[in-house]
Structures are given as C-alpha cells and as structure tokens.
C-alpha cells in the first residue's frame with residue numbers, strides 16, 4: 051500500500067461503516083482526517099462553529115436512522131461541541147463524535163489545546179474511548195465500537211479521542227477489520243408475549259384509551275404499524291412535538307387540539323416512544339387522572355422505572371415500538387375502542403374530545419384569519435397562516451415535500467399547531483432539552499439527510515427545508531447561512547423578528563433612537579413604575595436586517611412588513627433552487643409569550659426590587 055497516515059485509516063473505517071456525511075470544523079490535527087475522508091468520497095460539511103455542527107450530527111442521526119458523525123478539534127472544539135453532545139444525549143439521537151487531542155507524550159505539560167476529553171465526556175456519552183494503541187486495528191476497533199454503541203439500544207452520543215501523534219502516525223498496513231461487512235442496524239428487541247397479553251386485557255376493559263406518539267416512535271420508523279392500529283381500532287392519539295406526522299395530522303382521531311382534555315380524561319394511555327418528562331407533565335395529576343393506567347413502551351428498560359411519579363408504569367414493555375404495536379394489533383383482533391368515531395354523545399370520551407377540538411380550533415383560527423389592518427404589524431398567527439397557505443398551494447402537505455425546523459419561544463409554540471404534517475420526521479424543534487440555537491445546524495442536517503449534494507435528487511424528490519426562527523434563536527448560529535450557501539443548500543429561513551428575546555421590548559422598541567442616546571450617556575432614569583429606562587434583558591437591536599445575511603453570500607434576502615410582501619417572499623424562496631433565502635418578517639414586539647412576569651408584578655406593587 052502507498053505510504054499513508056492513520057488519518058487515512060480513520061477515514062477508511064468511517065467509509066466502510068457506511069458513513070457518507072461528516073459534520074465538522076477542522077483545525078490541527080483533524081484536518082488530515084477530513085481531507086482523507088473527502089478523497090474517499092465522504093461529504094464533509096464544514097461549519098463555522100462547533101455548536102452548530104454538533105447539533106447537526108444529532109439531527110442527521112434522528113432523520114436517517116443511522117449515526118450522524120461529527121469531527122471536532124480538541125480542547126475548545128470539544129467544549130463547544132459539548133452543546134451538541136448534551137443535546138444528543140437528552141434527545142436520544144445516535145451520533146458519533148471524533149476529536150483530536152494533544153500528542154500523548156505532552157499530556158500534562160500544557161500542550162496545544164490540551165484537555166482530557168475522555169474523562170470530560172464520559173458522563174455525557176454512552177461511551178468515550180481512546181484507541182488502545184496506534185495500531186490500525188486498534189484504531190478501527192475503537193471507532194467501530196463507538197459507532198455501534200451510539201446506535202444500539204437507546205441511541206445517544208459516543209466519543210473517540212484521537213491524539214495528534216496517532217492521527218499523524220505512518221501506517222504500513224490496513225486494519226484487518228476493514229474486510230468486515232458494513233455494520234448492520236442494531237437488532238430490535240421484541241416484546242414479552244405475557245406482557246402483551248396484559249396490555250390486551252387492559253385495553254379491552256377500558257373506556258377512554260389514548261395513544262401518545264413520541265419521537266421514539268418516529269425514530270423507530272413505526273408509522274405503518276401505528277397508523278394501522280390507530281385507524282382500524284379507532285383509538286384517539288396525541289403526538290408530541292417531534293412525534294407529529296407519524297400519524298397524519300388530518301386524521302379524525304388526532305386529539306392535538308384537545309390536548310388537555312385528552313390527557314385529563316384518558317383512563318388507559320399507550321405511551322409509544324415518549325418520556326413522562328416535563329413535556330408530558332411527568333404523567334401526574336392534575337394534568338392526568340390519578341387512576342390512569344399507562345402502558346409504557348420503550349427500548350430502554352431504565353426508562354420504565356422513571357415513570358409518572360406514582361410508581362412503576364402500570365405495564366412496562368421493553369420493546370421496539372413497531373414490533374410491539376404490530377403484535378398488539380394482531381392480538382386485539384376484532385376489538386375497537388369505539389365502534390364509530392362520528393356523532394358521539396357529549397359525555398363520552400370522543401364527544402368531549404370533539405367539543406374541545408371545535409372550541410380550541412375556533413379560537414386558534416380567529417387570529418390566523420384576521421387580516422392585518424393596513425399600516426399595522428403582522429401577528430405571529432397571521433404571518434404563519436400566510437406562509438402556510440402559500441406553501442400549501444405550491445406543495446400540498448400530503449406530498450410531504452417540506453421539512454420544518456422551528457425554534458424560538460413564541461415562534462416554536464405558535465407554529466407547532468399551525469403547520470400540519472402528513473409524514474413522520476419532517477419537523478425538528480428545540481426538543482427534550484429545549485435547546486435554543488439548534489435551527490441552523492438542524493436545517494443543514496435535514497438538507498443533507500433528504501437531498502444529495504449539489505441538486506442531485508434523492509429518490510427522485512427534493513425536499514424544501516423551511517426554518518421558522520425567532521430572531522433571538524437565529525442569532526446563535528446565524529453565520530451558518532454562509533455554510534448553507536457554500537454547500538448549495540437553498541434553505542428557506544423565515545425570521546420572526548420582534549426585536550427581542552421572547553416578547554422583546556415594546557416600550558424601548560417604540561423609541562429606539564432615544565434609547566440609544568440614553569444608553570450611550572447612561573443617563574436613563576426610572577419610569578413612573580420604578581423601572582429603569584434603557585435596554586432590557588430581552589432587547590435586541592430594533593428591526594435588525596437579518597435578510598442581509600443571505601445577501602452577503604449571494605443568497606436572497608427579503609425584508610417583509612405586509613401580507614403581500616410575505617406571500618411574495620415565501621413563493622420566491624420556495625422556488626429558489628440555488629440560493630439560501632432569508633425572509634425577515636417584522637412582527638410587533640410585545641406579542642406572544644411573556645417572561646419576567648413576577649418582576650412586573652413586583653414593580654406594579656411599587657417595591658421596585660429586581
């Protein structure tokens with residue numbers, strides 16, 4: 051073999067594992083790994099910040115069902131990447147992180163970017179290792195084991211530390227393991243038949259069953275089984291934010307618009323790949339019935355012991371979601387939760403769900419359908435309505451050609467219910483960890499997962515990635531817009547610009563020039579309520595021109611104030627095949643979810659304390 055270094059062995063090992071994309075940010079010494087990978091035909095997506103690329107690797111793992119791979123420099127690179135490692139761990143995203151580190155003989159002497167990354171990452175990963183030697187077989191073995199471990203069982207992040215002297219070491223032979231076949235996806239656990247029998251008994255006896263579909267069900271690709279079960283057994287279902295689309299949102303059994311009623315009234319809940327954490331109010335009263343019986347299905351046995359605070363789940367099943375639901379469906383032959391889903395009396399479970407749905411949908415639609423008065427600012431609801439209507443005319447939701455990424459407190463919460471999904475794994479948001487700043491990395495990951503480089507079409511289809519971003523959320527990784535354009539990813543980024551974090555800062559936004567003067571001279575006094583005038587913690591620069599971030603790399607930017615401008619910008623951006631697009635929509639500060647309420651109450655009472 052030609053003279054080469056261990057960097058080549060590392061790249062070859064990844065290629066033979068079936069890795070086709072690496073998300074990363076290079077420096078010495080990992081640049082050699084990236085270069086060898088590119089020469090072997092692996093797509094290297096180079097980011098501007100390790101945080102964004104570590105988020106991307108996790109989202110890619112979730113969307114493709116195979117580990118996302120992330121390459122980082124050591125020390126500070128690993129520290130920045132910890133953001134994504136923690137995020138992958140919290141969300142159970144399969145992801146392999148590789149990072150460089152100091153030369154082995156310099157450890158402890160203050161070497162370049164020195165960090166004991168294995169110790170540092172051990173608590174945050176499923177496995178953190180350094181190859182046992184520089185031998186090609188040892189290096190390949192460490193990478194293969196870490197790749198397998200992040201994928202098997204409950205997915206999560208794993209880590210391989212690669213010292214500089216190892217990466218640069220000259221090798222004279224390739225690892226024997228490379229002759230091994232590409233790694234197969236991990237075996238699925240099947241449910242214990244006696245436990246399925248218990249679940250069958252419980253369902254046959256109950257009166258108000260509910261299925262909760264979590265992102266574990268989406269990751270498990272259990273959509274065929276769950277759709278068959280829900281629709282032929284007439285069981286209402288409730289998706290979690292990233293479980294959306296496993297069953298199409300337009301199903302008549304969708305209880306999303308009656309979420310509180312569904313959780314409060316259900317006597318048996320089939321919990322499919324979702325945890326009873328803050329997203330589901332820990333499964334406790336008053337949100338849930340005190341006597342609710344929960345059949346919890348999870349690939350992780352530890353999760354079953356962590357249930358709703360009342361004790362063990364009524365029935366805990368360690369199983370792949372699809373395998374369990376198929377078996378349950380078969381064993382419940384002939385059973386239906388409700389013989390008909392139409393015309394229920396209002397005291398029944400279905401009747402209550404339907405009444406709550408009508409009431410809530412009417413309220414939600416009111417704002418979306420209220421046209422903006424000429425000269426006034428768009429509301430979130432109205433802006434989303436216009437974006438949705440425009441996109442749906444161009445690509446009906448049944449076709450599933452649009453993948454949504456959404457983050458920012460108001461932007462994420464309000465948009466969640468306004469954009470219906472008909473297909474699974476087409477919506478990414480801040481997730482289990484409520485991580486803000488994931489949007490740019492997730493959008494790049496979604497593009498890479500669903501489209502081939504440079505406009506080649508995957509399975510004959512191209513998917514448009516639409517990122518709905520709060521202005522604050524975008525700011526975490528806005529420089530990745532350059533990455534998108536460099537990688538020829540015509541992603542559509544909508545910025546909901548309320549000039550601030552959460553609700554922004556109405557008072558100051560209205561008199562921005564004065565505020566700037568006051569801040570400069572530091573002579574802002576107190577207002578009548580005892581609140582200091584000047585910048586608040588939620589203030590951002592007033593009406594920042596985020597669309598120029600697209601223009602700086604030859605992409606397309608739209609500054610939008612009116613309904614007509616928004617519809618036009620959305621249409622143009624949807625059709626754009628080559629360029630990244632930023633649609634900067636001005637929405638009024640002060641709208642949407644509020645924070646700092648306790649402070650305001652205190653200020654009103656005149657205490658003036660912060």
Ligand code: ADP
Pocket residue numbers: 140141142204205263264265266267269270290291292293322323324325326327329347348349350353369370371372481482
């Ligand atoms: P959500 O955010 O939708 O509530 P969570 O991330 O809290 O979802 O929960 C997802 C759960 O799904 C995790 O506990 C994870 O262990 C589980 N899971 C992941 N893959 C599978 C699978 N193939 N089969 C069963 N459970 C799975």
Ligand code: MG
Pocket residue numbers: 520521522546547548549550551552553554
């Ligand atoms: Mg904002």
